[in-house]
Amino acid sequence: MSKVILITSGKGGVGKSSLCCLLGYALSTLGERVCLVELDHGLRGLDVMLGVTNRAVYDLSDILAGRCSLDQGLVTSLWSSSLSLICAPNSRAFSFVSGEMKRLIACLRERFDTVILDCPAGLGEILPQMAQFSDLGLVVVTPDLICARAARSAADLLAGAGIRQMRLVINRLDEKRFKKSSSFQDLDEVIDFVAVQLIGVIPEDIELGRCMENALPPKFQDGARVAIENIAKRCQGQYIPLWMA
Numbered sequence: 054m055s056k057v058i059l060i061t062s063g064k065g066g067v068g069k070s071s072l073c074c075l076l077g078y079a080l081s082t083l084g085e086r087v088c089l090v091e092l093d094h095g096l097r098g099l100d101v102m103l104g105v106t107n108r109a110v111y112d113l114s115d116i117l118a119g120r121c122s123l124d125q126g127l128v129t130s131l132w133s134s135s136l137s138l139i140c141a142p143n144s145r146a147f148s149f150v151s152g153e154m155k156r157l158i159a160c161l162r163e164r165f166d167t168v169i170l171d172c173p174a175g176l177g178e179i180l181p182q183m184a185q186f187s188d189l190g191l192v193v194v195t196p197d198l199i200c201a202r203a204a205r206s207a208a209d210l211l212a213g214a215g216i217r218q219m220r221l222v223i224n225r226l227d228e229k230r231f232k233k234s235s236s237f238q239d240l241d242e243v244i245d246f247v248a249v250q251l252i253g254v255i256p257e258d259i260e261l262g263r264c265m266e267n268a269l270p271p272k273f274q275d276g277a278r279v280a281i282e283n284i285a286k287r288c289q290g291q292y293i294p295l296w297m298a
C-alpha cells in the first residue's frame with residue numbers, strides 16, 4: 054500500500070529538503086518507487102540537490118493547471134531511476150486548490166510506493182491541508198530550544214489537522230556542541246519538549262552538506278547516511294533499535 058510522508062519543521066533551514074532527497078533515495082535503494090513533491094513555491098531547491106535543474110521544464114503548478122501531463126511534470130533523478138521529483142513553482146504567487154492537490158496525490162499513490170511532501174518552513178495553511186492527505190508527518194528539529202519550540206508548534210498544527218502518525222527527526226547533532234551550548238540536558242529532553250516519538254537522529258555531517266550542494270549521489274560513508282537508511286527502514290515498519298542511530 055502506498056504511503057504519503059510529509060516533512061515539516063516550523064523553523065527554516067533545519068534540513069527538511071536534504072532529508073526529503075536522502076530519505077527518498079534510501080527508500081528507492083530498498084526497492085520502492087518514490088516521488089518527491091516540493092511545495093516550497095518561490096524557493097525551490099530539490100532540482101539543484103538532485104542535479105536535474107536542466108531537465109525540470111514543468112512544475113507543480115503546470116500539472117495542477119493541466120498545462121502538462123503528470124508524465125511530463127515528473128523528473129527522474131540521476132541518482133536512481135526509481136526516484137522522481139515534481140518541482141515547486143518558481144512563482145511566489147502560486148496557491149493551489151486543495152481539491153486539485155488531493156486528486157494529484159491520489160494519482161501519485163497509484164504510481165508510487167512512497168510520496169514525500171517537502172513543506173515550506175513556517176506554519177502556513179499548506180501544512181494542515183497537506184496533513185489531511187498524509188499518512189506520516191516527519192517533524193525535523195535541530196537540537197536547540199528555538200527549533201524545538203517551532204517544531205512543537207508544527208506538531209500541534211499537524212495533530213489538530215488530524216494527521217494519522219507523527220515522528221521526530223533530530224538533525225545536525227554535534228555531540229560536543231550540544232553538550233556545551235544547548236539548553237537541553239540530553240536528547241530525551243528535546244523529545245519530551247516536542248512531544249513526538251523519535252524515529253532517528255542524524256549527525257552533523259560535512260559530507261552530507263557537500264553532496265546536497267553539488268548534487269552528488271549520497272554514497273558518503275557511515276554517519277548521516279546510515280542514520281537516514283535506518284529512518285527509511287523504520288518508515289517501512291522495520292524494527293531497527295533506536296540506539297543504532
Ligand SMILES: Nc1ncnc2c1ncn2[C@@H]1O[C@H](COP(=O)(O)OP(=O)(O)OP(=O)(O)O)[C@@H](O)[C@H]1O
Nearest residue numbers: 065066067068069070071174225256257258262265
Ligand atoms: N545532517 C547535516 N549535516 C550537515 N549539514 C546539513 C545536515 N542537514 C542539512 N544540512 C545543511 O543545512 C542546510 C539547510 O538544509 P535544507 O535546505 O535541507 O533545510 P530546509 O529545512 O529544507 O530549509 P528551508 O526551510 O529553507 O526549506 C544545507 O546547507 C544542508 O546541506
Ligand SMILES: [Mg+2]
Nearest residue numbers: 069070093098
Ligand atoms: Mg527546504
